[in-house]
Amino acid sequence: MKLATKDLLRLATVGSVDDGKSTLIGRLLVDTRQLFDDQLDAVQAASERRGVGDLDLSFVTDGLRAEREQGITIDVAYRYASTPTRKFIIADCPGHVQYTRNMATGASTADVALVVLNVAHGLKEQTRRHLCIAALLGVRTIIVAVNKMDEVHWSESAYVGVVDEVTTLAHDLGFESVTTIPVSALWGENVVERSSHLDWYDGPTVLQALEACQAGSWTHTRSGARLPVQWVLRQNGGGRTYAGMLNGAPLHEGDVVTLLPANVETTISSITSGSGARTAATAGLSIDVGLAHETDAGRGDLLATAPLPQVTKEFTATVCWFGEQPWRANQRLRLKHTTKVTPVRLRELTGVVDIETLSVRSSDELATNDIGLATLQTADWIAVDDYRDNRVTGSFVIIDEATNATVAAGMVGRASFL
Amino acid sequence: MTDHLDLLESHAIFILREVVAECERPVLLFSGGKDSAVLLHLAAKAFAPQSLPFPVLHIDTGQNFPEVIEFRDDAVERHGARLLVASVQDSIDQGKVADPGPMGPRNRLQTVTLLDAITEHGFDAAFGGARRDEDKARAKERILSFRDAFGQWDPRQQRPELWQLYQGKVNAGEHLRAFPLSDWTELDIWQYIEREEMALPRIYFAHERDVVRRDGMYLAVGPHVTPRADETVERLVVRFRTVGDANLTGAVLSDASTLAAIVDEISRANVSERGATRGDDKFSETAMEDRKREGYF
């Protein structure tokens, strides 16, 4: 039997601690029978042993010893689910503010954010922070599960109050598609099974909303083709090809490309992927290309088609700071952008985002979990696009030179809601 | 059209190239099982037509299925790879680990052998075929997973890993584990093997074998498993869903003798691959996490 080909949807849970993200994912996987019998048995046995009832659904993803002891998620768990036409990669993220860096890790590749909030608490600061980060990361579609409806006796007015708050914020942050659903993750209402307690609601269940989402949105782009050179392959008989993962617009044999930052024009003479030679390639494929002219292209260079990125040593960026020590003007660190690593310093900090008002207030340092608007200066030329035009050439991480820890993630340009 | 297998393949190739570019001395851990076979296949694609820019390391517990060793040698030769073997027996002989006896479990001892080999060769990155769907601790691990100078994994202090910006720098003595197959499921692996018409050890396909029932698993009778007085030997049609040590890895009842039949079987399975076949995960609730913290694969 040949199974049908599937598309790939990446989903991340976001929202404040204890609002029920892990429980909701556990519920979704159990009710769609995506868990194997032995995995379900193991969750059941662990729940009993720890005295948290017959089946603590959060244990489906909270797999670390410390997580089960403390009843919170510490780091992202990846889970996989499948329908006949779609593969889901689910990142269950932690809500605790201390682990915001891990939430950003999980959400950075998401097509869709599943926002979970507690109907009785409404929109907490941490939920606002997560929504803000999801918006910065370029998530366009959110499904908002207004959870713990059982605790407010399934009250429509409680639901409507929270929905009003969330939709206002979602609108301010510029999300394109917002679906709100009243649910009880604990009781399995409106997750996979439709709820009998919520007969005033006739929208989709969480599963239906997920099935309706569009896959592959992270490849959405307004840029030309971008091929950051990872590695140079020596071909038998002498020539060279340039390997990397394509993103942005499709690339075709015969396309005119510009090698950056050198600014040399040439033509694509061949394209090869894992399945062999081809005449064209689309975003997300690892390819290697031959060039019509001799060049000295190497790792860290970019092959691009028009419209071309900006080649610069100084640019504006929105920076999520995860480091334990603050970053101040002129302090030097290392930046990784596509396949290039270069020294970087904080040239000027415009300010940091006030999560409550979404305004930028002035500050002289970036402290842990701050979202800052800054001008950065690099030692070497880099070819950048605005993050909203291209997620690959528009993103970077900042690395501590002594420990090699990743201390920040950044997006080129100023987010539209700031 | 690019389907999910193309995207998984591309992502894995990207990771392989990125680690090789950023690290000084990578190595690929190769057990001869299906996941490491896929990993080696992808590595060959990532660097074709050049030969592999790193050696292949087998941690040999001495409790292997002979079919797997045969496959290992074939695969290494086919890909023109350089094979290194680090043996648990040597670690035992050197007194670095306690001898569990000829039939005793050696799975956990591998960690010492592995870390010693990494130190001895000065490797700063080790590719592994682990997948996040295999276990709840693996589900938590980064694609590039940092190990301190003692080889330890600290699940509370993982590096942020955003987008596909993998960052592979480590200080001397530290190393990375890199998992290009992180987002693949068991079914993806089999669909890919079928699509690529890859060779595998014969024990993955249905065959007749003498087995005994022990700890809820069918163990293959052979040099590493002798029937105990209360056990009866049965001849059954079985196959293996994973290959590990012969005395810890159970066979499953199956008549799937082709890749197509295996894909079909896995797509309908209701027990996970580790639940069905692995004795080494059954010791405690967090067996895998505990072993990983020490530096296990």
Ligand SMILES: Nc1nc2c(ncn2[C@@H]2O[C@H](COP(=O)(O)OP(=O)(O)OP(=O)(O)O)[C@@H](O)[C@H]2O)c(=O)[nH]1
């Ligand atoms: N009454 C009620 N309780 C719920 C519901 N969903 C989750 N809970 C409970 O809320 C608590 C927290 O649930 P989790 O799923 O661990 O929350 P989380 O959002 O994953 O938390 P972090 O990952 O630590 O941010 C647990 O005790 C759950 O049983 C619900 O629908 N109703």
Ligand SMILES: [Mg+2]
């Ligand atoms: Mg959680």
